[in-house]
Amino acid sequence: MVDFDDLAATWDDDPRRTQRSQEFAKLLAAAVPLRTDMRALEYGAGTGQMALSLLPHVGTIVLADASAGMVEVAASRIAQLDEPRLTATQLDLTTQSAEPQSFDLVYSSLVLHHVDPLPTALNAMFATLKPGGWLAAIDLEQDGGAYHAQHADFHGHDGFAHHQLQDLIEGAGFTDITFRAAGHTTRTAHGDHEEDREFALFLVTARRPA
Numbered sequence: 001m002v003d004f005d006d007l008a009a010t011w012d013d014d015p016r017r018t019q020r021s022q023e024f025a026k027l028l029a030a031a032v033p034l035r036t037d038m039r040a041l042e043y044g045a046g047t048g049q050m051a052l053s054l055l056p057h058v059g060t061i062v063l064a065d066a067s068a069g070m071v072e073v074a075a076s077r078i079a080q081l082d083e084p085r086l087t088a089t090q091l092d093l094t095t096q097s098a099e100p101q102s103f104d105l106v107y108s109s110l111v112l113h114h115v116d117p118l119p120t121a122l123n124a125m126f127a128t129l130k131p132g133g134w135l136a137a138i139d140l141e142q143d144g145g146a147y148h149a150q151h152a153d154f155h156g157h158d159g160f161a162h163h164q165l166q167d168l169i170e171g172a173g174f175t176d177i178t179f180r181a182a183g184h185t186t187r188t189a190h191g192d193h194e195e196d197r198e199f200a201l202f203l204v205t206a207r208r209p210a
């Protein structure tokens with residue numbers, strides 16, 4: 001497992017993450033009909049960068065993450081901003097549930113490939129959405145393990161084939177499943193020499209039937 005508690009304090013030091021979060025928020029806003037009265041849950045919100053970019057488009061966002069370190073950084077950012085429309089909470093939907101039928105949107109960026117078992121979390125996302133609510137997730141195309149090559153202890157998914165994730169999302173009860181290209185993310189490999197590599201991303205959206 002990647003130790004996100006350890007990474008939390010310096011997560012925001014890489015400006016590529018800020019830029020990436022801003023781009024993800026734009027992609028999501030273009031794909032889902034957002035409204036400023038929507039209650040959103042960001043699953044695996046990390047330090048809260050994407051939520052800040054998405055906030056102008058929705059009503060409130062709960063920033064949920066399994067990592068206590070990430071939640072601590074997100075909570076201190078919210079306190080500094082004095083932003084009552086954001087809250088941060090520790091939550092792992094593979095072992096916990098969220099309030100049933102209470103969100104209009106559940107979204108995540110670069111999180112699903114870490115989640116195991118993923119069907120359990122997708123079922124919990126479905127349950128916490130109101131009927132007609134939206135799921136949106138940005139994640140890695142299948143990468144043969146290259147993205148996490150430097151994490152010998154990574155036991156998540158090596159990206160996703162669309163049909164594989166589509167089956168899991170459908171299995172949780174979602175409909176209207178749509179995949180879109182979502183650009184690339186860059187990762188620097190530190191081997192004998194430093195090398196930047198690009199990894200293709202997709203955005204998948206789906207709905208809980210009304």
Ligand SMILES: C[S@@+](CC[C@H](N)C(=O)[O-])C[C@H]1O[C@@H](n2cnc3c(N)ncnc32)[C@H](O)[C@@H]1O
Pocket residue numbers: 004017021043044045046047049050064065066067070091092093094108109110111114115116
């Ligand atoms: C690659 S980081 C992405 C963080 C943020 N979404 C971003 O794009 O910068 C993955 C995040 O997912 C969280 N995470 C991993 N497994 C999780 C789980 N089962 N439940 C909730 N959060 C999880 C990690 O703690 C981490 O913050």
